[in-house]
Amino acid sequence: MTTKTEVTTYLNFINGEWVGSEKGEVDASINPADRNEVVGYVQKSTALDLDKGVQAAEEAKADWSALSGAERGNYLYKVADILESRLDEIAKTMTREMGKTFPEAKGETARGVAILRYYAGEGMRKVGDVIPSTDAGALMLTTRAPLGVVGVITPWNFPVAIPIWKMAPALIYGNTVVLKPAQDTGVTAAKVIECFEAAQLPAGVVNMVTGPGSVIGQGLVEHEGVNGITFTGSDTVGKRVGQGALARGAKYQLEMGGKNPVIVAEDADLDLAVEATISGGLRSTGQKCTATSRVIVHRDVYDEFKEKLLEKVAEIKVGNGLEDGTWMGPCASESQLNTVLHYIEKGKEEGAELLYGGKKYVGEGCDTGFYVEPTVFDSVDNNMTIAQEEIFGPVLALIKVDSAEKAIQVANDVQFGLSASIFTTNIQKMLDFIKHMDAGLVRINAESAGVELQAPFGGMKQSSSHSREQGQAAIEFFTSIKTVFVKG
Structure with missing residues (x-):
């Protein structure tokens, strides 16, 4: 980390390292309770920075998916413990960066801890079924395959819970992640990623690239190395995300507005x-x-x-x-x-x-x-x-x-x-x-x-892409079903 006028500048996290953006430009994150206070500076990244993040995730996905669910779960348990140990610090940062009261911020951070532990346990649960075959001499069953690299685009209103409820299931089911958090809450996101770093996940499994939605968010949607996009935000942006992902055949999940x-x-x-x-x-x-x-x-x-x-x-x-x-x-x-x-x-x-x-x-x-x-x-x-x-x-x-x-x-x-x-x-x-x-x-x-957190969440009509997040329903987006036929 470096400093600028005694305010911390937070870097991108790519391939297990904190790195600055190619152009060296940053955006100030302002305290909404006092516009004169800068909470921190975050990277105003470019498409080249995003390429590096996606490449790191691509290179890490084979080894990560090869681990057992229990092994991946152990990493998530470690992240949960670290996040819990830093709960007050991260909650205070959230309040300073997006304004919600400190008790609410503490509750949200504690929810992030619980989500991590819930999905850590998913590593030991079933991922398929045995299905009767018409061939008496064969065994037929289903298993699950991860998507690969998942782009995670998150909003500013829940800067701890929403990134975690997307990243945790993505990871436990064998995917690697590139997170693009809201620029307004990039400092809080960096502190969450520090917990993943401290848990010593393999390099490239979790990456974070901050920057404008028009560059980094849209870049994730259009990047050929990204196999799935999970998005929470406005319905206007969400529709563009869905259209962009559909155009190149990527899987997408949208959680948008409500009235x-x-x-x-x-x-x-x-x-x-x-x-x-x-x-x-x-x-x-x-x-x-x-x-x-x-x-x-x-x-x-x-x-x-x-x-x-x-x-x-x-x-x-x-x-x-x-x-x-x-x-x-x-x-x-x-x-x-x-x-x-x-x-x-x-x-x-x-x-x-x-x-x-x-x-x-x-x-x-x-x-x-x-x-x-x-x-x-x-x-x-x-x-x-x-x-x-x-x-x-x-x-x-x-x-x-x-x-x-x-x-x-x-x-x-x-x-x-x-x-x-x-x-x-x-x-x-x-x-x-x-x-x-x-x-x-x-x-x-x-x-x-x-x-x-253990219940499916999502909307009807224009509120979502009709998929569901959280709970065991998350496996439906972050994996594909693979049907297996075994003949002796």
Whole structure:
């Protein structure tokens, strides 16, 4: 590592070594709580740097895939132990680099530890089945073959958990990896990769190249040496990733946007529904793909729910995520702040009633950060922009409906289908919601955000490429089935 004005410059990790980019250019990673603080510098890499990373992964894949699953799992156990030992340090870096509160960052880092240990255990689980053959003198079975080199493109909102939930299954199933993290959280990504380095994985098995998405991300998509691409990010970029991978026959996996509803039925526990709506919609400053953005409430309880919601929203403490008591930190960047403010103005222009917030937050100590007030809109029609497009900010749109059936119809009337939740005590309403809600994740009497690491995760419609991440479902993307016929 080198330093620049006493701020660390983080290098690319290629073939087991930390190396600078060919041009020597870097980007500053800015603390969103204080735009005057540089967290670190990350490489602004070129296509040539990416070539080196892919070549290293290609050269390492044969030996890595030749190891037993248990041997690969032992490496992941070591990475988990190292990450756990550095949990507070890495979580603090995450908070400084993208803004989420320190408790949330610690929880995410701990989740990364758990994901590593889960997939380490996958090295000892079955990878195929014996299938009866029509030939009585033969044995037929299936096994799994790794894809080879996997390009991993990850966003800034979960800079520890998402890279790990992609890299860990890729590795345990015998693939090598080239990670392209979001440039805004390149420092946090480098610290995660340091844990893999410390676990002494063979050179070239894990590589990281930072740089612009238009160069490094697109370069991974188009690189003939990359056999599969796993991507999490916006639907606009995701579609380009899918088209590029398809054009050259590479396997791809896309997890994109959401416009996630919570339905509040007339028989709901309103206090529980309010708590979950605020947590699901405003925690992490609304910067989750599973965050609640539409709140569809039965008219019989609409006014009472709204009153309880506004009372709780008013209690939210906005501020630096490293300060005790802060509930909601800043937007992750100035660009994201401007996006959120743009959608708020759009909501007002289209006739929604602003009930709370709606402006840049300028409380004590927040004047140099990218803060926005938690925002609640009333009188929202589902055709409005704020009810259709992903905002990725702390904005809730309240929609009034006359029935549970109408609520599901409204909930489904968007291009996305990632997550959804309902609050009701009626079993039939629960069953109808499970059956008719077009979302990959449906939750009953729980917030829309959140998924357990051992369960499949992914969306319907424009939210994904219809594959699933996490849990044992991950094997479907990171491997190909090989059918074996043995005749004596």
